[in-house]
Amino acid sequence: MANESNGTEQASLTRGERVRAAARTLRTPRTASWVADETGVSVKTAQKYLEQLVEDNVLQKIEQGEQTLYCVDQLMATYREVAALQREHDREELTTAAESIRSKITDWKASYDVETPGELRASIADLDDSDEIETRREAASEWEHLNDRLPIVRAALNEYDWAAKRDTISV
Template structure:
């Protein structure tokens, strides 16, 4: 049944929509032919839409040997995320979120007497208790997520005044 649902949703999407949707989820650089295969379009069609996304600063085009690969433009994605945070949250909300994230990370460092989520993952090898293994995996995953979020929220706060002045509509 899940495959039928997947195919039904693909049928309702245009070729361009399928390529754009797949491209925005690329975690590793991929070729146009890989995207074409995933989205059931021709390589030429995939390339056309991927190149449009490069022009729109959504994707980056990277040459690797004789291949051209496409990947998410992380810098532009981060800029968009910072702008969204600034538009959707007050300075106080962002400050509270940053404080909360940093407190959680500090608590995990103290609780496990470790400095990084990688060290926490490595400590799993010494455990027999499956519940503790699962807990540490979940904490390590959350820790990695928060460690990635801290600089983004910090950037939103650092330029909050500058961004909100430029984002306001003057009448």
């Protein structure tokens, strides 16, 4: 098995659990053969569980020539993330999170006199101070992360009432 560091943990999981766990991390499209190698199962077993995950809208299947590739269905993952935010946080907490994200980004723009995380990363080329370089790298990385998070928080807020009405169980 390619992932020896998790050998003990992997051994306690069933074949299906190993494939499902590996599949949920597929940001780069991979073949069933690759997943089989990573999880220590046959290609046929990997294909079986990967196809189930495609049917469950967890994975996306991509036909590329003669190859079939699988990766996380980002649209569905985003929907699940929005739903989780709506269930775990009230509207005020989500509003505060959005404000905090915008405030941090505004502060970085002002502090470093840049408009994007890419510009902040580019500014590192002009520096000699290793502490300042690391500080800017960390800020750029967090800025990129927050740029990805903000639309998800906004979506959770935009559809909060709609989701709350549909998330109640009728008895």
